[in-house]
Structure formats: C-alpha cells, structure tokens
Amino acid sequence: MLTKRIIPCLDIKDGRTVKGVNFKNLRDAGDPVELAEKYANEKADELVFLDISATEQKRKTLYKLVLDVAASLDIPFTVGGGIKSIKDVSLLLKNGADKVSINSSAVYRPELINEVSTHYGSQCLVVAIDAKKINNKWKVHLVGGKVSTDIDLFKWAKEVESRGAGEILFTSMDNDGTKNGFANDAIAKLSNQLNIPIIASGGAGTEEHFKETFTVGKADAALAASVFHFGKISIPSLKNKLKRQNIAVRI
Template sequence: MLKKRIIPCLDIKDGQTVKGVNFVDIRNAGDPIELAKRYVKEGADELVFLDITATVDGRKTFAALVEQIAHEINIPFTVGGGISSIEDVNILLNAGADKVSINSAAVRTPSLVKEIADEFGSQFVVVAIDAGLVDNEWKVFIKGGREATELDVFEWAKKVEELGAGEILLTSMQNDGTKAGFAIDLTNKLSADLRIPVIASGGAGSSEHFKEVFEQTEATGALAASVFHFGEIPIPKLKAFLSNQNIDIRL
C-alpha cells in the first residue's frame, strides 16, 4: 500500500508563482525558489512545477528556473509545460527534474508517451489530464484549460496507461481554485479504473478535503497550490491531522 502523498504545485508564469480560479483570474503567489525551499522544510512529499503558459506561448519550459529549484530541494520534482519531444525531456532531466508532466503534447502526439517511457522508464512519465464538463460529460482540455477536445477523460486515461504513463495528474477544472473540495466522483472513478497512481488536483480548501479524497477514492496523492502558498493549510498540521484520521502518511 503506497503512503499518501501531499504535493504542492508551483504554477509558473513569467518566472513567478501564480494561482487562479477555474484556470483564470491569475494572481501572484510569490517567488518559486523560496516557496520550494519552504515546502522541503515543511515536509512536502513531492513538488510539481508547471509552466502554465509555455504551450500557449509556443515556447519551452524555463529550464534555468527548473535547475535553480532542483538545486535547492531533495524531494521528487515533476516538471511540465511546453514539453513536446524527447529532447525537451532530456533538457529538463539534466536540469534536475525527476519526472516530466505532459498534457497537450500527449493529446497531439500520443506516441510521445511511449517514446518517453521507452527511453527513460514509465516512472518518469506523468500524464496531466485537465478535465472539464462538456454537456455533462468529462472531456480532456488542452492548452492550459483553454481548449476542449473530444476525448473522454476515462478512455484517455486508460489509453495513456497502456502507452506507458507511470502516473496521472488529474485536475478538475470545475473545482480548481474554488476551495470547495476535490472532485470526488471523478477522481474515484478514474483511480478505480487504473493500475497506475493518480494524483487528485483542484479544489482543496481544508484539511477535511484531503481526508475525503484519500478515504473516498484510490488517489495516492493530493495536490494543492494556494492553500499552501498563502499558509492557509500548513503542511505539518495537515499531515498530523491525516495521521490522526488513520490515513497512512509520511510524517
């Protein structure tokens, strides 16, 4: 049984950490290097870095910033944004990333998932799925949540698992930034369907929400941003609370 993971997310725009609601209304949340150092001290299990406008701007992830952050931390580090080739993955690996997260590029070129898995190993490939409701059905969105596709979230997740993805980062766009709780039904169905780990993302607003997602779904990780960045939920207190609720967590 995998221990449950608490994962802060650094959404990066123009070199700064930002946070929005439902993928819009973006505001500044601080210096990414200082935040990363703080999360290591607080006992975060992993860190995710997403360059949220790289794909839309048609550029690559800021490898120099990735390198600076990697230099300061000693926990698993996942990097995403603007990755579209094995060469991009190589650059980020050399900069200090432990895993890469791909979303739009995986939708455009599904074979890229297999290429990365074959070259580096499945454990290196995280497929991020931004899920949004279209006519009451969960569809995959790309380009930072700006563009809907015809892909069914559950079918797509099964496909990328077969292609070699080692993990899914599942974000509910409906819940993102609302602090109203994770998308339990969506996360439960997806995590029960797959053999690979699923990280739940979008909607964390209280310690109780983390308890719910771990108790009511098979997600092995829960990701959040603003509640950690602004000190609303200190990670040590969250972990102590979860441990007291008999949830298997690293203390």
C-alpha cells in the same frame, strides 16, 4: 506502508513564482527555489513546477531554474508546461527534474508517451489530464482548459496508462478554484480502473477535502496550489490531521 502524498504546485513565469504568495519569513516570495525549500522542510512529499511562460525565449529561464532547484532540493520534483518533444523532456531531466508532466502534447501526439517511457522509463512520466463534465460526461480539455475536445476522460486515461505513463495528474476544471473539494467520483473511478497512481487536483479548500479525496476518491496523492501559497492550509497541520484520521502520511 506506502503513504499518501501531498504535493504543492508552483506556477512559474519567466523563472519566477506567480500567484500571490503570502508567507512571512521568505526573503523573496517570487523565488521558486526558496519557496521549494520551505515546502520541503515542511515535509511536502513532492513538488510540481508548472511553467506558464508565454514565449520560447522566456522559457529558457526554466532550464536554469530546474538546475537551481535540483541543486538545493532533496525531495522529488516534477516539471510541466509547454513540453512538446522528447528533446524538451531530455533537457529537463538532464538538468535534474525527476519527472516531467505532459498534457496537451500527449493528446496531439500520443506516441510521445511511448517515446518518453521507452527512453527514460515510466517512473519519470506524469500525464496531466484536464477535464470537465459536459452533459454529464467527462471530456478532456486542452491548452490549460481553453480548448474542449470530445475525448472521454476515462478512455483517454486508459490509453495513457497502456502507452506507458507512470502516473496520471487529473484536474477537474469544474472543481478547480472553487475550494469546494475534489471531484472524488471521477477520481475514484480513475483509481479503480487504472493500475497506476492517480494524483487528484482541483478544488482543495480545507484539510477535510484532502481526507475525502484519499478515502472517497481513492487518490494516491493530492495536489494543490493556492491553499498552500496563501497559508490557508499548512502542510504540517494537514498531515497531522490526516494521521489522526488513520491516513498514512509521512510526518
């Protein structure tokens, strides 16, 4: 039976992990490779690395990092942040990324989705969508949520699917950082309307929230950052709890 995926997200700046990481037994909490291995050993199903480097120059450290991660990691990983062209995608895949995640650049130029899926296959393309409810309508936001648009979340998601995305990573900006649970209404609507996997993101605070997004939200995978990084939720404990509640997970 296909299992629900648990995906820790690591923010990367200038080749280092950012956000306070509160782990014992790590020699270097800022080392993305060491952190990635730790999560892999705990049976995280995939990892996402989100590059938030400010300058193109600093961004080059990302390619080296991807190569180092690929050399040591034996589970799939996705790289996102600042990807603008098929050339960026090609470099990341060549260095060993399994998937890339594109966000704003797909809205600015939707053909990028077609180009990547035709060249490299849908399996390696995650389209990330950040959205927020405005006057009770879900609207797509860009550039890490800083720029609002009038684009409807569900229409955009449908277009993303038809252009060849392999998965959608949906982040509810209303829920992100609240630790009050995922935006399960919107996630369930996406999951029902589309025929590609949906990764839920934004709002994870407790183990119960993961259960809810898999059941009520019908998510195929759930992504979180700080609850894992600060040790509030441990992946083995989360997966055991999900399993006891009859949710298929890889233990």
